[in-house]
Amino acid sequence: xxxxISYIAKALVDKPEExxxxxxxxxxxxxxxxxxxxxDLGKVIGKQGRTARAMRTILSAASTKIRKRSVLEIIE
Amino acid sequence: xxxxxFEGKNDEDAIENACRQLNLSRxxxxxxxxxxxxxxxxxLVGGRKAKIRVSVTKEEPELPDKEMGIAVAKEASFSGEENxxAVAKEAxxxxxxxxxxxxxxxxxxxxxxxxxxxxxxxKSGLLIxxxxxTLDALQFxxxxxxxxxxxxxxxVLVDSENYRQRREDFLVQMALRMGDKAKKIKKPVATNLLxxxxxxxxxxxxxxxxxxxxxxxxxxxxxxxxxxPKRYNSSRSPKRES
Numbered sequence: 001x002x003x004x005i006s007y008i009a010k011a012l013v014d015k016p017e018e019x020x021x022x023x024x025x026x027x028x029x030x031x032x033x034x035x036x037x038x039x040d041l042g043k044v045i046g047k048q049g050r051t052a053r054a055m056r057t058i059l060s061a062a063s064t065k066i067r068k069r070s071v072l073e074i075i076e
Numbered sequence: 077x078x079x080x081x082f083e084g085k086n087d088e089d090a091i092e093n094a095c096r097q098l099n100l101s102r103x104x105x106x107x108x109x110x111x112x113x114x115x116x117x118x119x120l121v122g123g124r125k126a127k128i129r130v131s132v133t134k135e136e137p138e139l140p141d142k143e144m145g146i147a148v149a150k151e152a153s154f155s156g157e158e159n160x161x162a163v164a165k166e167a168x169x170x171x172x173x174x175x176x177x178x179x180x181x182x183x184x185x186x187x188x189x190x191x192x193x194x195x196x197x198x199k200s201g202l203l204i205x206x207x208x209x210t211l212d213a214l215q216f217x218x219x220x221x222x223x224x225x226x227x228x229x230x231x232v233l234v235d236s237e238n239y240r241q242r243r244e245d246f247l248v249q250m251a252l253r254m255g256d257k258a259k260k261i262k263k264p265v266a267t268n269l270l271x272x273x274x275x276x277x278x279x280x281x282x283x284x285x286x287x288x289x290x291x292x293x294x295x296x297x298x299x300x301x302x303x304x305p306k307r308y309n310s311s312r313s314p315k316r317e318s
Contacts, residue, residue, distance in 0.1 A: 004174040011167060011221045048297070051220065057213035061202055062175040 001070050004062055005032050008055055013040035029069040032059065036074075044074060078132045081183050086113050087126040094130045097161075097186060105130040127183075160222055160230045164191045167221040168234065171214065177203065193218065195236035204239050211236060212271070244277055251281035251303070255288050258303045269298040278303075 002023040010016035018037040023030055036044055045052045056072050063070040082097070084090030087109050091102055113126025165184040172180050172195070180197040195203055204211045215234035222232050233240070250267070258265040267278060278301045279290045287306050292299045 004171065007170055007174055008217055012217075012224065046220075050216065050297075054213035054216040057205065057209055058171065058175075058217065061205055061210040061213075065175065065177075065202060 001030065001032055001059065001062060005034055005055065005059065005072065008058070009034055009036060009044055012043050012051065013037065014043070015040055029071060031071050031073055033073050033075050041074070041076065079129055080132070081110070081127060081129050081181075083125045083127050083183065083185065084113070085126065087128060090126045090128045091130075093185070094128065105132045160226050161186050161191050163225055164193055164218055164222045164232050167218050168193050168195070168214065171217070172203075189230060191222065191230055191232045193232060193234045195234065198236050201237065203236050208239055208243060211239060243274070247274055247277045248281045251278045251301075254303050255282050255285060258305045259287055262305055262307070264302050264304040266293070267301045267303070269294065269300055271298060275299060275301050 002021050006019060006021040009019045009021065013019060013036050015037040018035075018040070020035040022033045022035075024033070034044065043051070044055070046054075052072070052074060059070050059072050080094065080097075082090045082094040084093050090113075091107060094102075094105070094107075108129045108131070109126070110129055111124065111127040113124050161184050165182050169182050172182070177198060180195055180203075183194040183196060185192045185194075198204070202210070203214065205213075211234055215232060218234060219232045223229055247270075254265045254267065270278065275292060282288050282290050282303060289304045289306055291302045291304065293302050294300050
């Protein structure tokens with residue numbers, strides 16, 4: 001899950017080297033934390049949060065596959 | 077050696093597509109027919125596209141797997157558009173590999189400046205999602221990735237298991253049914269909340285019906301389409317009918 005978000009985020013931002021993703025695994029739900037450079041924050045959120053929403057949709061599809069739930073948090 | 081997959085009405089057509097997209101003559105690659113394709117009954121029902129795999133035998137320097145698609149595209153003096161196809165295909169393949177989706181492959185094609193990516197092998201419909209939401213999300217992300225590296229804006233369409241066509245058929249049927257209802261009860265009828273692409277299909281489905289008008293209603297990306305019978309009088313005040 002972590003790698004998936006990391007790949008997508010790196011492909012979207014201008015500074016891929018500053019993308020950091022961590023995963024806090026719970027029993028059923030894991031929380032994926034995404035950190036990007038300040039200038040790139042808008043790129044991973046998108047207009048009206050569209051990019052963030054699309055990433056969350058893909059993430060939930062991927063989580064369904066392993067019968068888990070994942071939440072994406074974008075850290076400022 | 078690079079291999080690509082192409083589709084066409086029949087295998088000749090597929091080969092022509094390959095020549096055009098790769099900018100090569102057919103002597104320059106090996107052709108393997110994956111599916112010969114069939115015209116179907118009377119050329120109408122059950123027609124299948126022919127699918128071929130071509131291997132470009134031209135000598136290319138060995139490159140690490142990942143960059144291969146893009147790098148080869150550049151070196152073989154592909155136009156910027158072909159480059160877009162390679163970027164789009166690679167991005168989607170990488171995302172699918174990370175989900176991970178086993179047994180899926182991506183077919184890429186460029187038609188009139190639009191890149192069509194077709195995911196094959198997702199029997200579960202996982203990649204489509206409810207009302208195509210996952211497919212739309214993938215399409216949105218791949219669009220972003222492709223247009224980040226291209227100067228000219230290029231549209232990328234992502235499809236799986238012929239979902240786009242199925243959805244369009246469903247929406248057209250629904251639009252016609254609701255149109256009939258609107259005429260019968262002589263009152264406007266509203267659809268569910270639809271995204272812009274789906275609304276467009278509804279508007280177009282009823283465009284030629286002189287007795288009906290369509291209008292969007294709502295805020296944001298999702299709106300309803302209101303199907304209004306032409307003689308309906310929204311103010312409810314009596315008016316002379318022409």
